Amino acid sequence: MDAREAALRRAHDHALRWLASLSDRPVPARASVDEIVRALGAELPEGPSDPADVVDLLATACEPGLTAFPGGRFYGFVIGGTEPAALATDWLVSAWDQNCVMRAVSPAYTAAEDIAGAWLLRLLDLPGDSAVGFTTGATMANFTCLAAGRDAVLRSAGWDVARDGLAGGPPVRVIAGEDRHMSVDVALRYLGLGRPELVGADGQGRMEPEALRDLLADGRGGPTLVVLQAGDIHSGAFDFFTETIRAARGADAWVHVDGAFGLWAAASPRLAHLTEGCADADSWATDAHKTLNVPYDCGLAIVRDPLALRAAMGVSGDYLIQHEHGDPADKVPELSRRGRAFTVWAALRSLGRSGVADLVDQLCRHACAFAEGIAAIDGASVLNDVVFTQVCAEFGGDERTERVLARLLDDGTAWISGSTWHGRRIMRISVSNWSTTDGDVTRALDAIRRACADA
Numbered sequence: 001m002d003a004r005e006a007a008l009r010r011a012h013d014h015a016l017r018w019l020a021s022l023s024d025r026p027v028p029a030r031a032s033v034d035e036i037v038r039a040l041g042a043e044l045p046e047g048p049s050d051p052a053d054v055v056d057l058l059a060t061a062c063e064p065g066l067t068a069f070p071g072g073r074f075y076g077f078v079i080g081g082t083e084p085a086a087l088a089t090d091w092l093v094s095a096w097d098q099n100c101v102m103r104a105v106s107p108a109y110t111a112a113e114d115i116a117g118a119w120l121l122r123l124l125d126l127p128g129d130s131a132v133g134f135t136t137g138a139t140m141a142n143f144t145c146l147a148a149g150r151d152a153v154l155r156s157a158g159w160d161v162a163r164d165g166l167a168g169g170p171p172v173r174v175i176a177g178e179d180r181h182m183s184v185d186v187a188l189r190y191l192g193l194g195r196p197e198l199v200g201a202d203g204q205g206r207m208e209p210e211a212l213r214d215l216l217a218d219g220r221g222g223p224t225l226v227v228l229q230a231g232d233i234h235s236g237a238f239d240f241f242t243e244t245i246r247a248a249r250g251a252d253a254w255v256h257v258d259g260a261f262g263l264w265a266a267a268s269p270r271l272a273h274l275t276e277g278c279a280d281a282d283s284w285a286t287d288a289h290k291t292l293n294v295p296y297d298c299g300l301a302i303v304r305d306p307l308a309l310r311a312a313m314g315v316s317g318d319y320l321i322q323h324e325h326g327d328p329a330d331k332v333p334e335l336s337r338r339g340r341a342f343t344v345w346a347a348l349r350s351l352g353r354s355g356v357a358d359l360v361d362q363l364c365r366h367a368c369a370f371a372e373g374i375a376a377i378d379g380a381s382v383l384n385d386v387v388f389t390q391v392c393a394e395f396g397g398d399e400r401t402e403r404v405l406a407r408l409l410d411d412g413t414a415w416i417s418g419s420t421w422h423g424r425r426i427m428r429i430s431v432s433n434w435s436t437t438d439g440d441v442t443r444a445l446d447a448i449r450r451a452c453a454d455a
């Protein structure tokens with residue numbers, strides 16, 4: 001066996017052991033950063049080491065410092081897990097190590113990207129001619145889509161950003177809901193567009209369509225971007241797409257939807273009503289590493305007008321190039337990058353249309369079970385309408401909620417993050433892992449009840 005094969009076999013063994021530990025291990029890491037640094041050794045060695053030994057050292061030293069993110073009892077942030085076909089394919093992606101810049105040089109990658117892109121548009125019920133770019137995550141997908149939008153609205157106003165930059169051009173007006181995700185602001189900052197003007201939201205975080213209409217009717221006009229949301233990070237709520245998009249169209253605005261985890265509701269016949277009207281937007285950002293459960297990292301930047309995306313991201317940057325397909329590099333900020341579409345293809349091929357719908361339905365069903373279980377606890381209340389995968393709860397005031405959260409984390413059965421929502425400290429549950437079982441939810445609810453009993 002050569003050194004490479006030995007190292008790969010060792011990594012395989014460690015990976016299987018880690019995955020097998022997920023059903024029973026405590027979710028939080030058990031070691032601190034300093035402890036892991038000591039175990040790894042901070043000194044750069046003078047000379048080479050055997051690759052398999054390096055893999056052993058890393059796996060053994062890191063094991064106590066790993067959080068069980070890909071397990072069924074992690075409900076913090078919005079994380080996703082690793083669906084088996086996608087995880088296995090991700091290993092192969094590293095072994096293949098394809099450069100995914102050009103159509104002609106890795107026909108295999110380009111084929112996988114074309115097929116996965118077309119399947120995604122069908123599943124998410126988006127216009128079939130849209131371009132699909134594979135980014136690192138939804139932050140960069142928001143950036144990519146908003147770059148296409150910025151350039152397009154300025155082009156319509158007779159201004160060529162690619163040639164002349166932003167300085168001296170017409171101001172671009174950006175409007176977003178007050179409960180947008182912070183990555184929207186980050187993307188706007190990268191794009192030189194500053195802070196968005198905010199439109200008020202209702203109790204679930206949905207932009208008020210009337211308020212958007214009023215703001216757009218203030219007579220300022222000019223190049224305008226409107227940013228909507230599919231899936232509020234707290235409530236899971238979806239904007240009123242039909243009304244808001246109609247208002248935005250009246251002002252000739254480019255409409256972008258941040259649907260990092262929520263856009264996937266469209267793949268479920270039971271939940272598709274949540275995204276109704278959403279397909280009328282101009283661009284959509286989502287993640288494959290959240291709801292679809294592919295490993296990190298994979299976001300998706302989807303733009304209705306492929307030429308608008310190519311004008312913003314294309315390496316040649318010429319809007320007038322009439323090329324039926326273009327290159328993968330024409331759709332995202334990076335040139336060299338990982339073959340992410342292979343992994344997405346594998347997840348979709350493995351799940352099929354009904355498998356994706358079942359996955360989304362299952363996440364939502366578990367969230368409802370959490371809400372029911374928590375509502376039945378004395379002194380606890382669920383604060384949001386649980387329409388998707390998110391549950392916000394409080395336990396009788398900020399201080400007691402904090403104590404419940406701290407006890408729960410000490411207990412280690414489940415990992416759930418706190419947040420502040422509408423001025424109150426809350427427990428915020430997000431169900432995003434394919435492998436979460438009914439039993440996992442029962443165990444997590446038992447842990448919440450234990451945490452309440454001594455808080």
Ligand SMILES: *Cc1c(COP(=O)(O)O)cnc(C)c1O
Nearest residue numbers: 078137138139181183258260287
């Ligand atoms: C997670 C998230 C993002 C950012 O996605 P990354 O993949 O972490 O870059 C943006 N918007 C929403 C609504 C999210 O949930």
